[in-house]
Amino acid sequence: xxxxxxxxxxxxxxxxxxxxxxxxxxxxxxxxxxxxxxxxxxxxxxxxxxxxxxxxxxxxxxxxxxxxxxxxxxxxxxxxxxxxxxxxxxxxxxxxxxxxxxxxxxxxxxxxxxxxxxxxxxxxxxxxxxxxxxxxxxxxxxxxxxxxxxxxxxxxxxxxxxxxxxxxxxxxxxxxxxxxxxxxxxxxxxxxxxxxxxxxxxxxxxxxxxxxxxxxxxxxxxxxxxxxxxxxxxxxxxxxxxxxxxxxxxxxxxxxxxxxxxxxxxxxxxxxxxxxxxxxxxxxxxxxxxxxxxxxxxx
Amino acid sequence: xxxxxxxxxxxxxxxxxxxxxxxxxxxxxxxxxxxxxxxxxxxxxxxxxxxxxxxxxxxxxxxxxxxxxxxxxxxxxxxxxxxxxxxxxxxxxxxxxxxxxxxxxxxxxxxxxxxxxxxxxxxxxxxxxxxxxxxxxxxxxxxxxxxxxxxxxxxxxxxxxxxxxxxxxxxxxxxxxxxxxxxxxxxxxxxxxxxxxxxxxxxxxxxxxxxxxxxxxxxxxxxxxxxxxxxxxxxxxxxxxxxxxxxxxxxxxxxxxxxxxxxxxxxxxxxxxxxxxxxxxxxxxxxxxxxxxxxxxxxxxxxxxxxxxxxxxxxxxxxxxxxxxxxxxxxxxxxxxxxxxxxxxxxxxxxxxxxxxxxxxxxxxxxxxxxxxxxxxxxxxxxxxxxxxxxxxxxxxxxxxxx
Numbered sequence: 231x232x233x234x235x236x237x238x239x240x241x242x243x244x245x246x247x248x249x250x251x252x253x254x255x256x257x258x259x260x261x262x263x264x265x266x267x268x269x270x271x272x273x274x275x276x277x278x279x280x281x282x283x284x285x286x287x288x289x290x291x292x293x294x295x296x297x298x299x300x301x302x303x304x305x306x307x308x309x310x311x312x313x314x315x316x317x318x319x320x321x322x323x324x325x326x327x328x329x330x331x332x333x334x335x336x337x338x339x340x341x342x343x344x345x346x347x348x349x350x351x352x353x354x355x356x357x358x359x360x361x362x363x364x365x366x367x368x369x370x371x372x373x374x375x376x377x378x379x380x381x382x383x384x385x386x387x388x389x390x391x392x393x394x395x396x397x398x399x400x401x402x403x404x405x406x407x408x409x410x411x412x413x414x415x416x417x418x419x420x421x422x423x424x425x426x427x428x429x430x431x432x433x434x435x436x437x438x439x440x441x442x443x444x445x446x447x448x449x450x451x452x453x454x455x456x457x458x459x460x461x462x463x464x465x466x467x468x469x470x471x472x473x474x475x476x477x478x479x480x481x482x483x484x485x486x487x488x489x490x491x492x493x494x495x496x497x498x499x500x501x502x503x504x505x506x507x508x509x510x511x512x513x514x515x516x517x518x519x520x521x522x523x524x525x526x527x528x529x
Numbered sequence: 530x531x532x533x534x535x536x537x538x539x540x541x542x543x544x545x546x547x548x549x550x551x552x553x554x555x556x557x558x559x560x561x562x563x564x565x566x567x568x569x570x571x572x573x574x575x576x577x578x579x580x581x582x583x584x585x586x587x588x589x590x591x592x593x594x595x596x597x598x599x600x601x602x603x604x605x606x607x608x609x610x611x612x613x614x615x616x617x618x619x620x621x622x623x624x625x626x627x628x629x630x631x632x633x634x635x636x637x638x639x640x641x642x643x644x645x646x647x648x649x650x651x652x653x654x655x656x657x658x659x660x661x662x663x664x665x666x667x668x669x670x671x672x673x674x675x676x677x678x679x680x681x682x683x684x685x686x687x688x689x690x691x692x693x694x695x696x697x698x699x700x701x702x703x704x705x706x707x708x709x710x711x712x713x714x715x716x717x718x719x720x721x722x723x724x725x726x727x728x729x730x731x732x733x734x735x736x737x738x739x740x741x742x743x744x745x746x747x748x749x750x751x752x753x754x755x756x757x758x759x760x761x762x763x764x765x766x767x768x769x770x771x772x773x774x775x776x777x778x779x780x781x782x783x784x785x786x787x788x789x790x791x792x793x794x795x796x797x798x799x800x801x802x803x804x805x806x807x808x809x810x811x812x813x814x815x816x817x818x819x820x821x822x823x824x825x826x827x828x829x830x831x832x833x834x835x836x837x838x839x840x841x842x843x844x845x846x847x848x849x850x851x852x853x854x855x856x857x858x859x860x861x862x863x864x865x866x867x868x869x870x871x872x873x874x875x876x877x878x879x880x881x882x883x884x885x886x887x888x889x890x891x892x893x894x895x896x897x898x899x900x901x902x903x904x905x906x907x908x909x910x911x912x913x914x915x916x917x918x919x920x921x922x923x924x925x926x927x928x929x930x931x932x
Contacts (some may be wrong), residue, residue, distance in 0.1 A: 285650055301725075301928045308932075367756065368765045368779040383763060384716055391766035393932075469571045473730060473766045474723035475759065477928035481723070488621050489726030491920055493929025494625075 274507070281500040293501035302502060305477040310509065312393065312478065316400040321454045324408025325446075331409075332416040343409065350406035361471035362399045366390055393476055396468055404457050411456060415449030416439030448520045453515040459510050479506055535578025543601035562829035565681060566665045570833055577609065578850045584610045586831040589597055589628060589638035590620035594791030597877025601870050603848035605838055608856060611831050622647045629660045629823055636642055637825050639832035644728055645676070645913060646682050646815050646920070652821075661821040664833060666840040671886035675912065676817050683816030686839060687871075687879040688910075689729075689785035690807065690902065691736040692725040694769075694792065697802035705782060705810040706740035706754075715762050719769040719779035720755070732815045733783035734927075735911065735919055740811035745911045748919035749926070754932040766931075771795050774803070786900050787879035803877075805899045812908040816916055817882050842883060842892045862922025881889075 284290040296302065331343045365372045366383060373383050389395060419442065427437045465480040474481070474496050479502055486492050486499030561579055564570035571579075580586075586605075593599030593615075602613050616636065617624060622643040629637065643652075652660050663681035676685030679752065693703050700716065703709060709718050721729035738744070738751030746836035756763035766772045769782035771792065784792070789805045796803035820839065826832045845868045846855060855863060875892075875893060878900040887893035902908055 287655070301925060304928055304932075360776065361768055363773065364776045364779045367767065367776075367778045368762075369684035369780070389716075389762065389765070471767065472723070473768055474725050474927050475766045477932065482725075483725035485723060488623050489621070489723075490621050490728045491646070491724070491726055491731050492646050492924065493649065493651055528866050 237304055277345065277500045278499050281504045282495055285494050285497065292366035293498050296498050297501045297505055301477055301478070302482060302498075305479045305482050306505060306509075308393070308477050309462050309479045309506075312396060312400070313458040313460075313513075316397050316404050316461035317454050320401055320408050320457055321395060321402035321450065324405045325412050325450055326451070327405070328409045328412040329394075329416050332413060344413070347406040347409040351410050354403050354464065355466035356470045356489075358399060358402060359467045362390060362395075381405075391471055391475070396476060397465060398473065400461050400464065404461060407457060407460065408453055411453045412449060415446055415453075419445060428517075441525065448523050452517050452520040455513050455520075459513050459517075462513070463506060463510065492525050530805070542659050548677060550717070553723055562826070563662070564829075564833065565663050566669075567833075567837065570825050570830070573837070573861035573864050574859055576830055576837070578833050580611060580631060580828070580834040581609055583828040583831045585614060586828055586835055587614050587616065587639045587826075588835075589616045589625050589641060590618060590622075591615050592618045594788070594795075595877075596689070596787035596874050596879040597790065597821065600848055600876070601839065601873045603850065604846070604873070605835065607851050608846075608863060609834065610856065611834075617711040623651070626651055626660065627718040629825065630654065633829060634825070637827050639826040639828045640835055641685065641821050641823065642818050643683075643821070644914065645819050647815045648819060652683075657906055658824075660824055662826070664822050664836060666836050668840050668842060668883060671675065671842070671883040672840075673882070673885075676819070676882060677912055683819045683821040684840075685882040686820045687787070687839060687874040688815050688817040688879050689732070689781065689787045689879055690812060690814045690908075691733050691783055692786045692789060692805045692900065693808050694782045694803060696774075697804055699863065702806075704808070706737050706783070706808045707786070707810055708751050709763060709781065710756070710761065711763075712761070712782060716765055717780040718763045719756060719767055719773070721766055721784060724927055727914050728783050728815070729788075730783075731920065732785075732813065732922060734923055735815075736783065736808065736811045736813040739813055739909055740808060740918075745909060745915045746918065748776050749924050752923060752926050752930045759931050764931075775799055775801070780820065787877050787899060789878045791877075807837045807900070807906070809901050809903070809906065812902045814907050814908050814910045816911065816913060817880075823890070837864070838867070838902075840868030841867065841882070842871050842890070843867060843869040844872055844892060844894060846871075865928055 281293055282289055282291070284292065297306075335343065335511055362370075364370055367373065369382055372389075376383060390398070423441055424437060427441055432440070440496045465484070468476065468478055469481055469484065471488060472478075472481070474485075483502050483506075486495040486502070561570050561576075567573065567576065570576045576753050589603075591598050591602070594603065602615070602918070604614055606609065618636065622641075625638065625641045625643055626647060629641070641796065654660060659682050661682045663678075665681040666684070669677075669681070669684075672684055678684065693706070693709075695703055700713070701708075703711075703714075706713075708896045721727055721735055724730040724734045724835070734751040734755065735748055736751070738755045741750040741754045743750035743891070753828070755764055759766075765779050767777055767778045769784065773779060774782075774792075784805075786805070789803075793803050793805070795902070822832045822836065822837060841864070843865065845866050847868050855866060858866070871887060872892075872894045874881045875896050878897055881887070881893075885894060
């Protein structure tokens with residue numbers, strides 16, 4: 231997860247020095263602005279512009295009318311559901327794990343978990359999908375092994391190539407992400423608070439109810455929203471495991487923009503992309519607000 | 530041409546920075562860049578000479594193991610000493626057209642091989658002009674009028690039929706699409722991708738429709754068939770790629786016939802035996818892919834020579850049998866000795882566009898074993914409009930039916 235860069239200038243004595251310092255601080259940021267402009271703002275504005283264009287280049291709202299209907303409607307619902315379910319199932323175990331490691335773990339274990347989470351959280355795409363297919367796919371090696379032991383994964387409704395399967399695969403990176411982003415919050419939970427509460431006669435339950443959870447909750451909620459955005463927008467992993475049977479917005483954009491079947495639908499794809507931007511923004515705004523509040527406790 | 534991969538973001542950006550594209554001035558001056566046929570290009574001797582002088586040919590999104598294209602590339606390079614550059618072999622038709630619209634002059638493809646549904650508005654620039662330049666190969670009349678532009682802007686080249694590809698360990702061996710419901714195939718059956726994005730998968734659904742009471746105007750039974758396979762657990766939604774086959778993620782797939790010879794060779798390389806059979810309940814020959822010459826082609830003569838080569842019906846020398854002495858012959862004598870592209874595709878288990886005419890003339894080679902459509906079996910070929918109608922149905926209903 232990218233760290234937010236925040237430039238804060240405190241207690242400048244006069245306006246002149248403030249401006250000069252401002253400039254100096256901004257100088258190294260220029261490459262970042264150029265990068266943002268070329269790879270974020272410019273493409274984004276083009277997508278926005280094109281999403282209101284018909285194939286003849288005229289202004290239209292039709293692209294947005296189309297994406298409100300099936301199969302795109304279903305794709306939005308499924309993508310949102312995938313983001314929510316994968317975030318929900320990852321957030322709690324991830325948070326508990328982060329807490330246990332931080333409180334009970336030795337320095338060595340903490341270091342190990344921290345670097346392991348860092349690596350796992352960025353595992354994704356085709357290799358990840360392939361790992362799972364080779365292990366617990368219908369013909370996977372673990373599936374075969376279990377079958378020989380008398381446990382048939384595929385005897386019931388379960389299949390890796392479904393919504394449930396995607397959630398399972400996503401947990402592989404979602405839980406480590408939760409550990410990475412939630413650990414700082416646990417670190418900020420000071421031991422003195424617990425001692426002070428105990429001295430004043432608080433039970434363990436009182437402490438968690440009135441101090442621990444209220445302090446951790448904003449971080450938890452913020453981490454949850456980040457996981458949601460991540461699960462909502464993942465592309466390559468889902469693409470390697472499905473053939474359109476799980477309708478997802480990023481995959482449909484791929485079909486429209488670069489497929490061999492849909493022709494002339496590129497601008498519909500861009501309208502879908504704007505829909506994703508909107509949903510991500512709706513999820514990220516509370517994230518930023520909460521982040522600002524939490525920082526108070528973590529400084 | 531094949532699957533979809535990279536969107537041309539980088540291409541689009543580079544186009545914003547680089548000056549607009551025109552054919553190189555040397556070529557623009559040459560009459561060959563506007564020659565609409567072989568005579569206008571000065572005949573075969575002159576065309577070969579001009580093409581050799583250009584030294585290079587740019588093709589785009591042509592996988593070597595696709596319809597035996599590798600052999601066509603090798604033979605052409607060896608015979609004429611022209612280097613072939615292949616940009617993004619695994620790209621899509623959309624990528625090919627996007628490249629013409631946005632790439633700098635040196636990266637412009639000379640020719641494209643695109644899906645026939647991409648010949649409409651997408652193949653025009655912002656002013657509504659075609660991206661292609663008209664050219665009619667010497668054998669033009671042998672291309673069915675259904676599959677060519679009357680003015681020669683584009684022309685069908687080869688098509689595929691849908692085969693059942695299966696691992697030799699599968700028992701019993703499938704012989705028809707209806708067999709795929711066999712409970713013995715649980716967790717084994719796959720498609721070549723998402724039918725709303727990949728032509729191979731889309732055509733497979735169409736074939737499944739024909740095998741299950743559908744017709745060229747009713748593709749829904751094909752969607753229902755896969756929905757039922759999904760329900761029974763036979764259908765696994767891994768894309769049927771070589772890597773997934775190697776890992777055992779699927780054992781049976783509906784596949785393009787013309788990817789068969791390459792896939793069989795790759796399978797043999799990892800100690801597996803892959804077999805192909807034309808389903809006895811649906812022999813579907815898809816609409817062809819089409820060739821076209823880029824209006825901004827940097828190598829005008831090589832582009833035209835390549836088209837003449839691809840549409841040649843000759844039987845003859847291959848990349849392995851061309852000798853140095855052959856390459857010293859006059860252009861027309863050399864060309865006449867070469868195995869033509871139509872037969873190269875036929876040997877790659879594709880159906881060359883001139884198949885019917887060549888059968889009559891007796892110039893068609895025998896396709897590889899296992900890929901023939903059995904004698905007497907009725908074949909189906911959807912028209913352009915039927916494909917478009919079926920596409921809309923599949924796009925609308927696939928996700929909901931197979932969820």
